[in-house]
Amino acid sequence: MLCFDCAQRGGEEPAVAVCQECGAGLCPAHTTAVAQLVHRAAGMGPVSSSVPGRRMTCRDCRLARRSA
Ligand SMILES: [Zn+2]
Ligand SMILES: [Zn+2]
Numbered sequence: 001m002l003c004f005d006c007a008q009r010g011g012e013e014p015a016v017a018v019c020q021e022c023g024a025g026l027c028p029a030h031t032t033a034v035a036q037l038v039h040r041a042a043g044m045g046p047v048s049s050s051v052p053g054r055r056m057t058c059r060d061c062r063l064a065r066r067s068a
Helices: 004-008 059-067
Strands: 031-036 039-041 046-048 053-058
Touching (some): 031 059
Antiparallel strands (some): 031 053, 039 046
16 A cells, blocks of 8 residues: 555555544655544443543644644
């Protein structure tokens, strides 16, 4: 798979991640790792892990989330 953002500009950069919002393939330059708390259902209700997980998104989806 190739990076979607690079491909739009005529580039052919290999993708190293996939945006978890829109599913586009992303090269390292276009990948944004977002810390995200992991919630888990455990008996008495949801429990949040003290260690944030990781979520890979493209720049467009990160901007869209921020402005939402
Ligand atoms: Zn790229
Ligand atoms: Zn995206």
